[in-house]
Amino acid sequence: MKLAGAAADRDRWEARDCSIDGALKIVGTRSAMLLMREAHYGTTRFEDFVRRVGITEAVAAARLRELVTAGLLARRAYKNPGERTRHEYVLTEAGGELQLVLMAFIQWGDRHLPRRGGPPLDFRHTGCEEPIAVRLSCAAGHDVEPGAITVRGTWGRPTPATEKATGKAAGKATAEAAADVTADVTAAVAAEGAGKDVSPAG
Amino acid sequence: MKLAGAAADRDRWEARDCSIDGALKIVGTRSAMLLMREAHYGTTRFEDFVRRVGITEAVAAARLRELVTAGLLARRAYKNPGERTRHEYVLTEAGGELQLVLMAFIQWGDRHLPRRGGPPLDFRHTGCEEPIAVRLSCAAGHDVEPGAITVRGTWGRPTPATEKATGKAAGKATAEAAADVTADVTAAVAAEGAGKDVSPAG
DNA sequence: CTGCTGGCCATGGAATCCCATAGCCAGCAG
DNA sequence: CTGCTGGCTATGGGATTCCATGGCCAGCAG
Numbered sequence: 115m116k117l118a119g120a121a122a123d124r125d126r127w128e129a130r131d132c133s134i135d136g137a138l139k140i141v142g143t144r145s146a147m148l149l150m151r152e153a154h155y156g157t158t159r160f161e162d163f164v165r166r167v168g169i170t171e172a173v174a175a176a177r178l179r180e181l182v183t184a185g186l187l188a189r190r191a192y193k194n195p196g197e198r199t200r201h202e203y204v205l206t207e208a209g210g211e212l213q214l215v216l217m218a219f220i221q222w223g224d225r226h227l228p229r230r231g232g233p234p235l236d237f238r239h240t241g242c243e244e245p246i247a248v249r250l251s252c253a254a255g256h257d258v259e260p261g262a263i264t265v266r267g268t269w270g271r272p273t274p275a276t277e278k279a280t281g282k283a284a285g286k287a288t289a290e291a292a293a294d295v296t297a298d299v300t301a302a303v304a305a306e307g308a309g310k311d312v313s314p315a316g
Numbered sequence: 317m318k319l320a321g322a323a324a325d326r327d328r329w330e331a332r333d334c335s336i337d338g339a340l341k342i343v344g345t346r347s348a349m350l351l352m353r354e355a356h357y358g359t360t361r362f363e364d365f366v367r368r369v370g371i372t373e374a375v376a377a378a379r380l381r382e383l384v385t386a387g388l389l390a391r392r393a394y395k396n397p398g399e400r401t402r403h404e405y406v407l408t409e410a411g412g413e414l415q416l417v418l419m420a421f422i423q424w425g426d427r428h429l430p431r432r433g434g435p436p437l438d439f440r441h442t443g444c445e446e447p448i449a450v451r452l453s454c455a456a457g458h459d460v461e462p463g464a465i466t467v468r469g470t471w472g473r474p475t476p477a478t479e480k481a482t483g484k485a486a487g488k489a490t491a492e493a494a495a496d497v498t499a500d501v502t503a504a505v506a507a508e509g510a511g512k513d514v515s516p517a518g
Numbered sequence: 519c520t521g522c523t524g525g526c527c528a529t530g531g532a533a534t535c536c537c538a539t540a541g542c543c544a545g546c547a548g
Numbered sequence: 549c550t551g552c553t554g555g556c557t558a559t560g561g562g563a564t565t566c567c568a569t570g571g572c573c574a575g576c577a578g
């Protein structure tokens with residue numbers, strides 16, 4: 115990666131609003147990540163989560179509640195005929211998109227974790243049956259080699275992307291930052307409060 | 317995802333050798349993941365890691381040592397003229413390939429974390445300057461939609477992939493598994509006893 | 519009414535992770 | 549020789565994360 119533009123001097127900005135850090139606050143624990151793994155494998159019931167992940171009910175209950183609050187899972191009532199009403203945990207859109215993170219982990223682990231006998235699971239494209247890989251590509255369709263990434267801060271002078279990315283919500287901050295690029299990062303990038311408003315989807 | 321083949325019945329196998337779990341043992345803490353982030357942003361010196369990640373020296377020292385042991389970073393001596401010998405931490409190949417995990421986290425966080433003003437960083441393909449995305453694709457070049465993944469266990473009858481994946485390192489296991497598919501999962505994937513009948517799921 | 523099951527909460531204790539503070543050591547500057 | 553700086557190590561305490569055990573509750577079976 116190459117830092118450029120407003121991000122060029124790494125000591126001038128703090129990565130406080132970093133998406134990695136934010137994501138880790140939600141799925142940063144082993145139990146949370148493995149629960150999401152199980153959800154992607156199709157598990158929906160409390161007891162199945164507990165058994166398949168190998169955690170205690172207390173931890174499962176706490177973690178599932180957090181994941182529902184964070185909008186990665188939705189808790190839904192359902193009822194099989196002749197049975198009592200139960201609850202199931204289903205992936206929301208946000209939870210479903212965690213698939214790329216899970217697949218990236220799996221791909222990395224399959225390649226770099228010392229293990230006897232190759233990867234335990236085989237992931238293939240349904241239908242064409244070719245093996246699946248996580249890749250980096252740009253909007254022009256090019257494969258992106260690991261070193262060919264340029265990172266820019268969006269708080270400085272607007273780039274083609276920040277024009278529309280920040281235009282709607284941070285016009286003021288953009289103007290400020292454009293005027294003085296030095297002492298800005300914590301004001302424009304970092305922050306603390308959080309609005310949470312999540313809608314369960316598909 | 318669709319579970320198929322030997323993996324079809326989720327209650328018949330344990331995900332103990334799971335790559336996600338294995339990866340989390342190495343980069344599962346906030347400090348480790350953020351240190352890897354900084355390494356990808358080009359940081360190499362101890363003090364810079366401490367300051368830029370915002371952790372204490374004690375934690376940085378411990379985590380860096382673990383990451384070196386795990387093979388994600390390499391500790392190298394170097395000497396600028398007129399200065400004492402110092403050590404730098406540089407990415408190994410395994411560490412470099414964690415980029416997909418980091419980018420997947422960033423992409424997910426940029427889309428789903430509530431935030432005002434859009435993502436703080438902008439990642440573009442060096443040269444062509446188009447925005448970068450993490451994607452799933454198969455060896456035939458197709459984009460893989462989230463639902464179009466078929467997951468199979470490699471411990472059962474060999475798939476086209478396990479032929480060569482396990483062929484070099486676990487030829488014996490493959491032979492055993494092919495001969496008798498029953499007491500397999502615990503031996504190949506998990507580790508604990510639970511020999512039950514397995515119907516050749518498909 | 520009692521028993522059973524699935525889903526969940528409460529408690530106590532252990533382990534892990536982190537911070538803050540306070541050193542230690544090597545080597546260059548003075 | 550002393551001071552200073554970068555790169556650590558040590559100690560003590562707090563927060564988080566987890567496990568094990570046990571209890572609570574809803575609702576269906578008997």
